[in-house]
Amino acid sequence: xxxxxxxxxIERVRAGDVEAYGSIVETFQLDARLFAAxxxxxxxxxxxxxxxxxxxxxxxxxxxxPEGSFPAWLKGIIRNLYRQRLERQAxxxxxxxxxxxxxxxxxxxxxxGAEDVQERAxxxxxxxxxxxxxxxxxxxLKFAEGKKAVEVSTILRMSVGSVTKALSxxxxxxxxxxxxxxxxxxxx
Amino acid sequence: xxxxxxxxxxxxxxxxxxxxxRELVSMLEADADFRATFLxxxxxxxxxxxxxxxxxxxxxxxxxxxxxxxxxxxxxxVEDVMRxxxxxxxxxxxxxxxxxxxxxxxxxxxGVAVLLSRRQAGPSPSxxxxxxxxxxxxxxxxxxxxxxxxxxxxxxxxxxEIRTGSDGGVTLAYKGEPTTVRVxxxxxxxxPETEGGKQLGLFSGRIDAQVAPQPEMKPFMVxxxxxxxxxxxxxxNLAVRExxxxxxxxxxxxxxxxxxxxxxxxxxxxxxxxxxxxxGVAFAVLPFDEKPILLQELAAAGRPFRDIEYRxxxxxxxxxxxxxxxxWVVKTRSGKKDRERSATEExxxxxxxxxxxxxxxxxxxxSLDARKTGDTWLLARMKEPIPVRRFVVxxxxxxxxxxxxxxxxxxxxxxxxxxxGTTQIFQKSRxxxxxxxMAGKWAVWRRxxxxxxxxxxxxxxxxxAYVNGHLYRWGRERSEFDGPWNCGLSVxxxxxxxxxxxxxxxxxxxEEK
Numbered sequence: 001x002x003x004x005x006x007x008x009x010i011e012r013v014r015a016g017d018v019e020a021y022g023s024i025v026e027t028f029q030l031d032a033r034l035f036a037a038x039x040x041x042x043x044x045x046x047x048x049x050x051x052x053x054x055x056x057x058x059x060x061x062x063x064x065x066p067e068g069s070f071p072a073w074l075k076g077i078i079r080n081l082y083r084q085r086l087e088r089q090a091x092x093x094x095x096x097x098x099x100x101x102x103x104x105x106x107x108x109x110x111x112x113g114a115e116d117v118q119e120r121a122x123x124x125x126x127x128x129x130x131x132x133x134x135x136x137x138x139x140x141l142k143f144a145e146g147k148k149a150v151e152v153s154t155i156l157r158m159s160v161g162s163v164t165k166a167l168s169x170x171x172x173x174x175x176x177x178x179x180x181x182x183x184x185x186x187x188x
Numbered sequence: 189x190x191x192x193x194x195x196x197x198x199x200x201x202x203x204x205x206x207x208x209x210r211e212l213v214s215m216l217e218a219d220a221d222f223r224a225t226f227l228x229x230x231x232x233x234x235x236x237x238x239x240x241x242x243x244x245x246x247x248x249x250x251x252x253x254x255x256x257x258x259x260x261x262x263x264x265x266v267e268d269v270m271r272x273x274x275x276x277x278x279x280x281x282x283x284x285x286x287x288x289x290x291x292x293x294x295x296x297x298x299g300v301a302v303l304l305s306r307r308q309a310g311p312s313p314s315x316x317x318x319x320x321x322x323x324x325x326x327x328x329x330x331x332x333x334x335x336x337x338x339x340x341x342x343x344x345x346x347x348x349e350i351r352t353g354s355d356g357g358v359t360l361a362y363k364g365e366p367t368t369v370r371v372x373x374x375x376x377x378x379x380p381e382t383e384g385g386k387q388l389g390l391f392s393g394r395i396d397a398q399v400a401p402q403p404e405m406k407p408f409m410v411x412x413x414x415x416x417x418x419x420x421x422x423x424x425n426l427a428v429r430e431x432x433x434x435x436x437x438x439x440x441x442x443x444x445x446x447x448x449x450x451x452x453x454x455x456x457x458x459x460x461x462x463x464x465x466x467x468g469v470a471f472a473v474l475p476f477d478e479k480p481i482l483l484q485e486l487a488a489a490g491r492p493f494r495d496i497e498y499r500x501x502x503x504x505x506x507x508x509x510x511x512x513x514x515x516w517v518v519k520t521r522s523g524k525k526d527r528e529r530s531a532t533e534e535x536x537x538x539x540x541x542x543x544x545x546x547x548x549x550x551x552x553x554x555s556l557d558a559r560k561t562g563d564t565w566l567l568a569r570m571k572e573p574i575p576v577r578r579f580v581v582x583x584x585x586x587x588x589x590x591x592x593x594x595x596x597x598x599x600x601x602x603x604x605x606x607x608x609g610t611t612q613i614f615q616k617s618r619x620x621x622x623x624x625x626m627a628g629k630w631a632v633w634r635r636x637x638x639x640x641x642x643x644x645x646x647x648x649x650x651x652x653a654y655v656n657g658h659l660y661r662w663g664r665e666r667s668e669f670d671g672p673w674n675c676g677l678s679v680x681x682x683x684x685x686x687x688x689x690x691x692x693x694x695x696x697x698x699e700e701k
Contacts, residue, residue, distance in 0.1 A: 022405020037234030144240035
């Protein structure tokens, strides 16, 4: 969806076609979820916050300036929702805050993430195909089944340290592979 | 000072202590490259999870989004949006239209005719409306009581009804896409009043449809008296006969939803398979060459839920606590393996018979107050074991605590949080994260359970669990425990009132009463 199509879809929603919002969600869900991940959220917490932000955006669409950037506006909503959650958690835990969460939240105002998310997702898909054997099993356990390193270590009969190191290597390999794939795509 | 890479890896695992978080933050602040790497890895982990975890795919996200939106349509959300729209309309006239439009479309989706008709007063798009592509002479359109001929190219309107005669049918088409719906002879279909994607109502007869890919959030939907077929691009046949709807999927995948008293049951029916929703047959997905499962033939007890439907049978146990809590014994759960243990005197004092205000009067309840029991669960367990292997337990309760504490009912899969005078129910995922289900002053939790012997000698327990009629959990759990089963209500760190517990036998539908 280019800028014009987004504006048209927003106008349709405003005119009463709430289902047109589906195409907006479809277009921006990846970007929004990656932004939430950059705030330090993981797993279903990412989806939960992002979905809440999309609903909030729908509710407040009357305030959105059609000439503005919808993804930037949406990220602002994500940021505000997350800030409210952190404040609520801090109250409930009697003032105890996550420094890292606070830092990433503040940082996000200057750093909203890359724009080539679709290309990066496609590149990562290709890179994941190259992982095989025990590494593939480890990735499955960690990312598909959401297991902690200690649980993975029990299943794969490895020490926790070995699991952590293997994960670190896999992350580095994937990162390098994605960069290579993106360079290759850029050069045709 | 901790190793930088170690800190980074453990941060990605979410395992840092507050001191380590501070240390990492100072490293991130000092080194822009390190910060960029960390943020990239956060993103990368998320992308990998989305790619590999089916429940986190883009499709799953959109589906959940659709469900959340639909859930809110039926709640205070719509009223809230409307209220804001009205409030905003006074000082800021220019925005009134936009706010009302959003609100109106939400309410319109609920089928509120007044708002819908207001919306239709303006220009309405013609996209999504079916047109007559072909028609046999016997077919006609009923519009506002008037009988119109099915002229080729005629655009159908909301509330139109088409009836085909015994000598032929009608083919419907949609502008700008190759979707076609062939309505067979002796059929009756309608164009619903609702908003959204392409929709048809099928009262009787049969349709053969070829549906082009539809937007994820705007599926093609066909409603019948017994079921709803939700299609995102495929070929299928749907037939309504007497009190049954049969769906045959030729190509692709169709979501088939059967309405039941407690909500709806869903299947995704793939190519070469069919399902029947209606009276007398089990709601099951079967290959074309297999006969439907007739409920009368399912006298064999304990067939899994996927093959058989159950109705509530005789009441085995009931307690409204009007005579105290003598039917319950207090236990606790603690330790690494979370085993059930004998309660201390202090635990026992925390479970009491009480009377609480409800509306204008008071009602008897069992009160469980686990705020002073430390890190142990307070558990009220029924004294008598459950004498059957197929049963349903219903618990009416409310949670009384202003902080996030856990209410667990039997399986520990729910969390209730008391906020602003309501008990809000969350579902706990396998990863321990919370997903909102619903809120209300009192909540009714219902869990159906059928235990059957598996081939390997273990026990398969098929379950379906609901909160306030909303089906939120179903599936099978494998166990070595073969009863006798029991019912326990547990609380950790919170206070809850249980108003009523009813335990009933589950009986296969069609089995002799």
